[in-house]
Amino acid sequence: MVALCTVLGLLLGSFANVVIYRVPAGLSVVSPPSACPSCGGRIRPQHNVPVIGWLWLRGRCADCSAPISGRYPLVELAMGVIFGAVAWGAGVTWALPLLLTLAFFSVVLTLVDLDTMRLPDALTLPFAIIAGVLIVAAAAVSGDWWSAARALAGAAVLGAFYFAAVLVYPKGMGLGDVKLAFILGGVLAWLGWAELAVGGFAAFVWGSIVGVGAMIVARRATGVRIPFGPWMFAGAWTGVILGPPIAEWYLSVTGLS
Structure with missing residues (x-):
C-alpha cells in the first residue's frame, strides 16, 4: 500500500x-x-x-x-x-483516502497561497466536496454516523471562529481562510475532538512564529503580510499527527483528565 x-x-x-x-x-x-x-x-x-x-x-x-x-x-x-x-x-483504514485528499490539497493550496495570497474557490470547493463525500461514504459503509455528525459540528465551530476573526480584524484574514477553516474543521473533527482542538490552535502558533520571523527579517512591526493558508495546513497536520498525545498531556498537567 x-x-x-x-x-x-x-x-x-x-x-x-x-x-x-x-x-x-x-x-x-x-x-x-x-x-x-x-x-x-x-x-x-x-x-x-x-x-x-x-x-x-x-x-x-x-x-x-x-x-x-x-x-x-x-x-x-x-x-x-x-x-x-x-x-x-x-x-x-477509512482515514486513508481522506488524509490523502488532505495531503493533495495541502500541497496545492499552500503553493497557490504563497504565490498569490489567495485560496481560490475553484480549489476549496472541490476540496470540500471530495472530503464531504468521503466522510459520508465512510459513515454509510461503517455505520459510524456519529463521526460524520462530529465532522459537521467541527466544520461549523472552526468555520465560525475564523468568520468571527475576519469580522473583528478583516486585514488579518480573508474569506478564503474561512472556507478553508470550514473544511479543515470537518476533516479534523471526523478524526476526533483532540485533532480538532490541537489542529485549530496549532495553526495560530505556526502563523505567529512565521509572522514574527517575517517582521524581524523586514525590520518592521507593521505592514508585513503573510498568507495564512499554509499555516492552517501546518496546524491541521500537527493535529492529525500529535493531536491525541498533546491533548492528553494538556489534560494531565491541568488536572482535567
Missing part, C-alpha cells in the same frame, strides 16, 4: 503542477495539453514522467532549451513522499 500510494502521489504531483499554475490564472486544467511557456512546444509523453522526465531533460525544454523550474520535480517528489508517509501512518 505504501508503494502504491507513493506512485499515486508522484502522478498526482504532476497534475498538481498544472493546477498550481493554471487555476490562479483562470485557465482550464484539462486543455490545452502541457506545453513549454517559452516556445509553446508540447511536452512529450516520455518527458511527462514525474521527476524522471525533468532529470532526463536536465531541466530544459526539449525544443528551445529554455530552463524548466526545479519546482516541478520537487512538487512531484514531495507529493510522492507525503502520500507514502500518510499510507505508512494510516494503514488501510
Whole structure:
C-alpha cells in the first residue's frame, strides 16, 4: 500500500503542477495539453514522467532549451513522499483516502497561497466536496454516523471562529481562510475532538512564529503580510499527527483528565 500510494502521489504531483499554475490564472486544467511557456512546444509523453522526465531533460525544454523550474520535480517528489508517509501512518483504514485528499490539497493550496495570497474557490470547493463525500461514504459503509455528525459540528465551530476573526480584524484574514477553516474543521473533527482542538490552535502558533520571523527579517512591526493558508495546513497536520498525545498531556498537567 505504501508503494502504491507513493506512485499515486508522484502522478498526482504532476497534475498538481498544472493546477498550481493554471487555476490562479483562470485557465482550464484539462486543455490545452502541457506545453513549454517559452516556445509553446508540447511536452512529450516520455518527458511527462514525474521527476524522471525533468532529470532526463536536465531541466530544459526539449525544443528551445529554455530552463524548466526545479519546482516541478520537487512538487512531484514531495507529493510522492507525503502520500507514502500518510499510507505508512494510516494503514488501510477509512482515514486513508481522506488524509490523502488532505495531503493533495495541502500541497496545492499552500503553493497557490504563497504565490498569490489567495485560496481560490475553484480549489476549496472541490476540496470540500471530495472530503464531504468521503466522510459520508465512510459513515454509510461503517455505520459510524456519529463521526460524520462530529465532522459537521467541527466544520461549523472552526468555520465560525475564523468568520468571527475576519469580522473583528478583516486585514488579518480573508474569506478564503474561512472556507478553508470550514473544511479543515470537518476533516479534523471526523478524526476526533483532540485533532480538532490541537489542529485549530496549532495553526495560530505556526502563523505567529512565521509572522514574527517575517517582521524581524523586514525590520518592521507593521505592514508585513503573510498568507495564512499554509499555516492552517501546518496546524491541521500537527493535529492529525500529535493531536491525541498533546491533548492528553494538556489534560494531565491541568488536572482535567
